[in-house]
Amino acid sequence: MIRFLLKIINTYKEYLLLFVLSTISLLVLSFNDNPQLIRLKQFAFGNFAVVSELINYPLSLIQKRESIEKLKRENARLMLELSRLKNRVDENRELRAIFNLKDSLNYPLVAADIISKTVNNIDGSFIVNKGLNDSINIGMPALCSGGLVGIVTNISNDYAVVRSLYNTKLKIAVAIKPLNINGIMTWDGSKLVIKNIPSTYDIKIGSLVETSEFSTIFPPRIPIGKVIEREEVPVGSLHNVTVRPDTDIRTLYNLFIMHIVPDKELEDIKLNLISK
Amino acid sequence: MIKQILILIFLFTLLAALQITVVPLISISGIAPNLLIVLITFYALKNGQSFAILLGFTFGFLFDLISGGVIGVNMFAMTISGFIAGYFYNENKIEINIATMNLFYINLVVATVYSFLYTLIAAAGPELNLFILLVEGSFLPAVYTSVFALPVLVAMPKRELR
Numbered sequence A: 001m002i003r004f005l006l007k008i009i010n011t012y013k014e015y016l017l018l019f020v021l022s023t024i025s026l027l028v029l030s031f032n033d034n035p036q037l038i039r040l041k042q043f044a045f046g047n048f049a050v051v052s053e054l055i056n057y058p059l060s061l062i063q064k065r066e067s068i069e070k071l072k073r074e075n076a077r078l079m080l081e082l083s084r085l086k087n088r089v090d091e092n093r094e095l096r097a098i099f100n101l102k103d104s105l106n107y108p109l110v111a112a113d114i115i116s117k118t119v120n121n122i123d124g125s126f127i128v129n130k131g132l133n134d135s136i137n138i139g140m141p142a143l144c145s146g147g148l149v150g151i152v153t154n155i156s157n158d159y160a161v162v163r164s165l166y167n168t169k170l171k172i173a174v175a176i177k178p179l180n181i182n183g184i185m186t187w188d189g190s191k192l193v194i195k196n197i198p199s200t201y202d203i204k205i206g207s208l209v210e211t212s213e214f215s216t217i218f219p220p221r222i223p224i225g226k227v228i229e230r231e232e233v234p235v236g237s238l239h240n241v242t243v244r245p246d247t248d249i250r251t252l253y254n255l256f257i258m259h260i261v262p263d264k265e266l267e268d269i270k271l272n273l274i275s276k
Numbered sequence B: 001m002i003k004q005i006l007i008l009i010f011l012f013t014l015l016a017a018l019q020i021t022v023v024p025l026i027s028i029s030g031i032a033p034n035l036l037i038v039l040i041t042f043y044a045l046k047n048g049q050s051f052a053i054l055l056g057f058t059f060g061f062l063f064d065l066i067s068g069g070v071i072g073v074n075m076f077a078m079t080i081s082g083f084i085a086g087y088f089y090n091e092n093k094i095e096i097n098i099a100t101m102n103l104f105y106i107n108l109v110v111a112t113v114y115s116f117l118y119t120l121i122a123a124a125g126p127e128l129n130l131f132i133l134l135v136e137g138s139f140l141p142a143v144y145t146s147v148f149a150l151p152v153l154v155a156m157p158k159r160e161l162r
Helices: A002-013 A013-030 A037-098 A266-274 B001-022 B035-047 B049-067 B073-086 B094-099 B102-122 B128-148 B151-157
Strands: A110-119 A123-128 A139-146 A147-155 A159-167 A171-177 A181-187 A192-198 A208-211 A225-232 A236-247 A256-257
Touching: A002 A147, A013 B073, A013 B102, A037 A110, A037 A123, A037 A147, A037 A236, A037 B001, A110 B001, A123 A147, A123 A225, A123 A256, A147 A236, A147 B073, A159 A181, A159 A192, A159 A256, A171 A192, A208 B102, B001 B035, B035 B049, B035 B073, B035 B094, B035 B102, B049 B073, B073 B094, B073 B102, B094 B102, B102 B151
Parallel strands: A147 A225
Antiparallel strands: A110 A123, A110 A256, A123 A159, A139 A147, A139 A256, A147 A159, A171 A181, A171 A208, A181 A192, A192 A236, A208 A225, A225 A236
């Protein structure tokens, strides 16, 4: 009997091995939120990021030269915008004083370099060189000059993983300006889409898209991009709206992490939303 | 044996680091090659199916850990890829398979399976459409990956083939 079993195992060992290892893989996939697995991941990516940073160093010298030119242009553009906005700030301050509004977007920004990226059309993410030692925490939004880039989903002492907008697992509550139409924006593998917006709303191409007041993971009014397309849904009087970020997220090498202190009461709900 | 394991660890570290630092620079509209698949295919053709399955499983697990992604996606996709690559193993044709265009074609098949499974698991949801899954998610990354098998077959000695 044992000899027969050994013969069977020997004949089909590749299939058995495949079955066992595939089953383990799928089990691990379903236990991703396990604290021990999360700690192992933090340890692994935190340590391997040192190797990535070493390889990335010569590349970053080339990239920095390009980005300096880009930043100079950006700087000039921002200077012009700044002078225009200064006037608006005075006006705004007066109005806020009148309505006694709190300045809710006054968060400090932490600059970070992207040291590695996952490039595919499904689960875009970055590893940045800031972590717990820089007071970065899970759930903090990542920004660039064009607006929202993603959210911190994993962290070690010196490094953090940022899930980018180009990730099918990131779903963001957004508002389309100036009509303040709320919707959920997702990455479908090729574009950012806000689905099922009623056709009755007259959304113009070029309308600004921002994070919504109803977002549980992002502060409101962070710009994301602009509407570039309206597509009619075949069934019902609904539209899908395509959004393009103002900055090409795939070519980013630097970003800022918005240092927000999350609301303790909402913390659990927020983290649940991120992990789904 | 120890020497072979050390070589594998070195190759994995090098290729995984290149995958997350240099490959993003050469990606075209989000379509990027996967260098580890070339390595798995190469070792599958050289050492057989069981070795390739174990290699795919180990590489997938380690890559999931260091890339900060979801653990299990690469693990599963690379295990199956190792199994598929191992199907092409023939101990009488090792040199022919790894030193001729066979490597390119086999790698294309393996990379297509890998990309398909990866996209299917990582992006499973109503947003995923068939075109993205088959073309942008599977075939194009596989072609790009297979291009990186060409330097390997050029570098392999051809004397056994004569």
